Amino acid sequence: MRHSLMIAGLLCATTAAAQDKPVLTVYTYDSFVSEWGPGPQVEAAFEAECGCDLNFVASGDGAALLARVLLEGDSTEADIVLGLDTNLTAKAAESGLFAEHPALDVNWSLPVDWADPIFVPYDWGQFAFVYDKTKTETVPTDFEALAASDLTIVIEDPRSSTPGLGLLYWVKQAYGERAPEVWAGLADNVVTVTPGWSEAYGLFLEGEADMVLSYTTSPAYHLIAESDDTKAAAPFTEGHYLQVEVAAKLAGTDQGALADRFLAFMTSDAFQSIIPETNWMYPAVTPAAGLPKGFETLIRPEKSLLYSATEAAAIRDAALAEWQTALSR
Secondary structure (H helix, E strand, C coil), rough: CCCHHHHHHHHHHHHHHHHHCCEEEECCCCHHHHCCCCHHHHHHHHHHHHHCCCEEEEECCHHHHHHHHHHHHCCCHHHHHHHEEEEHHHHHHCCCCEEECCCCCCCCCCCCCCCCCCCCEEEEEEEEEECCCCCCCCCCCHHHHHHHHCCCCCEEECCHHHHHHHHHHHHHHHHHHHHHHHHHHHHHHHEEEEHCCCCCCCHHHHCCCCCCEEEEEEHHHHHHHCCCCEEEEEECCCEEEEEEEEEECCCCCCCCCHHHHHHHHHHHHHCCCCCCCCCCCCCCCCCCCCCCCHHHHHCCCCECCCCCCCCCCHHHHHHHHHHHHHHHH
16 A cells, blocks of 8 residues: 555656646647658757657648638647748738747858848758659750640649748749749649648659659658659759748747747757758758758759748739639639
8 A cells, every 4th residue: 555655646746747847839730740750859859958848739731830820819829830931921920929039149051141030940942843753754844844744743732831832932933924824834734732742742652643843852852761763853944932941939928938949949950950851951050960961962953033021922812813713724
C-alpha cells in the first residue's frame, strides 16, 4: 500500500510538472508537420531549450491556413502562424490579428532585401514545373510552349494553396495583360486542381500527370533521399516566381515572450539546418555547414519574379478571376 501511495504521488507530481510547462501553439501547413517534414525535428530542438510544449496544428496549405485564422479571429488558439508567404502577408497584416516581433540581428540569405516588423522568413524557393526525365523528352521552356504541348499538368488551387496562388502571380507578372490568353491555352493541359501541394505532388508521382507545379528544389529530395536523379525542374525563360515563407505571432497570444523566442529560434542554425532536407527549400539563413550535397545540381533561374506584398494584394482578385474564367470553359 505504501508503495502504491508513493507511485501515485510520483505520478501526480509528474502530471503537475507537465501541466506547468507553457504551451506554444503553432498553426502550420500539413507537409510541415508530416513525419518527413521539419516539424518533428523542430519540435524536439526547440523543446530541448525552451522548457515548453511546442504544439503544431496542421491546417491544410498556406492560403487555407490564413483563411482559418481570419475565420477564428480573436478567438484563435494559435500563438504563431507558420507557413504564410509574401503573397499573403498584406492581407494578414491588414487583419490586425498579428503583432510585431522584437528586432532581429540576422544576416539573411534571401534573394530580396528583408525588413518586416511582423513577419519572420524561414525559407524560400522558386516555383517550377517538375517532370520525370525518363518520361518527358521535349521540355517546354515557357508557358506558351507548355500550352502548345500535349503535356498534362497538376496544379494547386490558388484559393487554398500558396503554390497555386504563386502560379497566378507568375503568369501575371510574366505576361501582364496577356495572362488570360495564356491561361486559356493552359486550360486543356490541366488534369486536375488540388487543394494543396501534397495532393498535387502525390498525383504526379503516381503517374497521373506529366508535370506538377512545385519548386526548383523538389528534385533535391529525390536525389538526396531516394538516390533518384530522374526528376528535374523545367527552366522557363520568362523567369520563375519567388516564394518567401514566413511566420508571425498573433497579437492576442498569452505566450508573447515564448512566441518571440520561437521566432528568434527560427533564424538559428539549429532550425535553419533542418530546412533543406525536410522542407526541401533554401533556408532563410544559410547554415554554418552550408547546403547539403545535391543542391548544387538544381537549376538556378537567372530571373526571379516577385510582386511586393501590397502589389500582390491589389491584383489578387483580378488574377483569380482570369484563372477561374479560363478553367471553367
